[in-house]
Amino acid sequence: MPKKQRITITDIARATGSSPATVSRVLNQIDYPVTPALKNKILTAAKELHYTPNMLGRMLKSGVSNDIGVVVPSLQNPFYAETVAGIERACRQRGYSPIFCSSENKPDKEWEYVELLRQKCVAGLIISAVNEGNDDLLQFLSEERNVVLIEQPLQNPLCDCDMVVFDYYAASEMATQYLLRKGHTDIAYLSTPITRRSRQLRYSGFCDTLAGAGITFDESRLYVKSADLDTYSDGLYEFNAGRALAEDFLRDKCPATAVFAINDIVALGVISGFTEAGFRVPQDVSVMGFDDINFSAMCTPPLTTIRQPSFTMGKIAADLLIDKVDNPDRNDSSTCTLLKPTIAERSSVQTVQP
C-alpha cells in the first residue's frame, strides 16, 4: 500500500544508531550475539515506529516467496471449495500463503495461471489439471520439483510428479456394490459427458462391478447429456443437465429401479426432475450420488452418496508439497497417494421391494 512513507529496517537502524544488518538479525531472531541493551532498543524502536517487514525485499533476496500457487477449476464448486479449505488450512499452519486461481476447466487459462504463478516465484504449486492440459504443462509437471497434482491422475503415463488423487475406480465399485446389496439389479447411469479421466474411471468401475456380478450393462441405460461449455458456470450447469437427464429417463418409462449419477450436483438435478414429474425419491426410484458435497446432507431427501475426502486431499497435498519445499536437499522419487472413499448412507437409496 502506497502509504505516506513505509518504515524500513534502515529507518530503525538510523533511529537506534545501529546498522540494517543488526536490525535484521534482531528482528528475525537469528542466532547471533547482540547485546541485550541494543536488542531491546531495536525491538522497542520497531514497535513504536510501527515497523512492518516488506516481504518483497526478503523474497527477492532468497529468490523464493512463501506463497503456494493453487490452480483448480472453480472456487464456486463446493467440491473444490472444500479442497481449497484443506489447502489453506495446511498452508497457514506452516507459514505459507496459498494463491488460488480458477481455471474454469480451460486448458489455456490453466497454463496462463501456471506461468503467472511462476513469475510470482511461488515456492510450490498444487494443481488439479484439466484432462490432458497442454504440452507445455505436461513438460512443466515432469520437470518441476515442487509440484503436486491433485484429484485425478493425468492420462499421460510419462508425467511423473507427486500426486494425491481419489481412487475413483474403487469409489465407483463401492457405490455399485452398495446398490447391488440393496437389491438393485437394474441401474441406470446418468452423466454429463464422460471426458475427464476421473469420469472414465467412475464409469468403468461401475460397468466392471456389474459385470463381476454377472450383469451386463445395457447401453440403453446410459444417459449422457451434453451442454454448451460456454455457459459453464458451476452454478447451475450440471444441475440443469441432471434435470434434463431425469426427463429423458422418465420419457423411457423409468426403466430402472435405481439411478447412479456422475456427481452430487447432477443427482440433485435428477431428484428435482423426478420430484417435479411426481416421482418420489426413493420410494419410486433410488438415486445414488457421488462426491458428498456439503449440501448432499442438507437436501430433501438427504443424498446417499460416495464420500470423497476433499478437505483431506487438500490438506495432504499441501503438507506434502511444503515438506518438499522445506527440504530442498532431499530428493525422493514421486509418490502417489490414493485416497479411499467411504459411503455416506442417507435416504435417497432404498432397498428394492420384492
Add this chain to the structure above:
Amino acid sequence: MPKKQRITITDIARATGSSPATVSRVLNQIDYPVTPALKNKILTAAKELHYTPNMLGRMLKSGVSNDIGVVVPSLQNPFYAETVAGIERACRQRGYSPIFCSSENKPDKEWEYVELLRQKCVAGLIISAVNEGNDDLLQFLSEERNVVLIEQPLQNPLCDCDMVVFDYYAASEMATQYLLRKGHTDIAYLSTPITRRSRQLRYSGFCDTLAGAGITFDESRLYVKSADLDTYSDGLYEFNAGRALAEDFLRDKCPATAVFAINDIVALGVISGFTEAGFRVPQDVSVMGFDDINFSAMCTPPLTTIRQPSFTMGKIAADLLIDKVDNPDRNDSSTCTLLKPTIAERSSVQTVQP
C-alpha cells in the same frame, strides 16, 4: 520455484551484448527509441532462453505488487464463494491477482491477515469485516486509502472508507412484505444469534415492516439458537442450527403459518427438520430464505428467498478498488454503494389457505 537457474534480464543483456536497461525497455514496450535490429535480437533471445520476468524485482522497485488482498469469513460458504468469484473475475480482467484469506469470522485472524497482506505490499484490500473487528482494524480502515469494505457496513460511524454493501434492511422489508402479500400474518423468525450488523438490520427490517402493517411481533415467535463457535465450519453448523430451530418451533405446536429464516442454510436446516417430523413445506408451513445461494434453486422444494447479488458485489468492489489503485492522484471522498435485493420466487412459500 528454485529451478536449476532462472533466466534474468541480465542474462539476456549478456547474450545480446546489450544492457539490462535496454532489455527492460524492450520487454516492457516502453516508449523509448531502440533500433529495430537490437529490439528483435532481444526479443528472440528472450524467447529462446525462455525468459520469465521476476515479479519480485519489479515490485520491489515500484514498492507495490499487483495483488489485491481479500479477507472474507469463509471460502466454503457459497455466499462468499460467489462474491469471491466476482472479485477474481474483475481482478484478472484488469491484470491484478486476488489473494484470498478466510478469517473464519474471528477478529484476531482477520487482523492477522490484514497485516500479512500489508507485508506482501498488496495494491489494495477488500474486506468483509467481522462485526466490529478490532481497534487496529478500525483505525486501519479509516487511514488507508486503497480499501473497500463489502457486504455490511460497520457499526462504528467514524469509519469512513469505500463500501459496497447490501441493503439488508430493504431486503428484509421486501421479504416480509412478500409474506404478508401471500396472506401470512403469523410469521416466526428463526435465526442463529443476531450479532453481526447485517443480522440486526435484517431483524429490524422484519419487525418494522410487520409494525407498519399493524402487526406487533410477538417475541415468543423469535427463535434463536446459539451454538459453539469453536465448532464453526461453514459446512453444517448453520444447517444444524436450523434443524434445532425447527424442533423448537414444532415443540411449540407450529405457532405460525410461515417461517422467515435468517439465511438459506438455516432455511435448509429448518426444512430438513420439518420434513423429518412429517411436516410438509409449503403445505403445512411456508419457509422463506435469505441470500439465494446456488443450492436454494437445487433443493426440494426449491427455496423462495431474497436474492443478494453477491457475484456483482464482488465485481463492483474489485472494480472500484482497482480504479483507485490505478489513479493514485485522484482523491475523491468515500462512496457507499448500496446493492438492491430482488426476490427469488420459488416453491417454499404458499399463499395461506383461508
Add this chain to the structure above:
DNA sequence: ACAGTGATAGAAAACGTTTTCTATAAGGGG
C-alpha cells in the same frame, strides 16, 4: 607482553528489476 579467541557490530554485496543520469554518435543550423 602477545598471539589467539570469542563477542559484538558495522560495511558491503547481492537478489532482479526500473529509472534516472550520463555518454556517444550523427545530423542540422548558424
Add this chain to the structure above:
DNA sequence: CCCCTTATAGAAAACGTTTTCTATCACTGT
C-alpha cells in the same frame, strides 16, 4: 567549424532485505 539537438544505449542508483565479510574490542592462556 562549432554548438545544439535528437537518437540510441549503457552505467549506475535505487527498492528493502539477508548474508558474507571485516573490524574492533576485551578477554584468556601462555
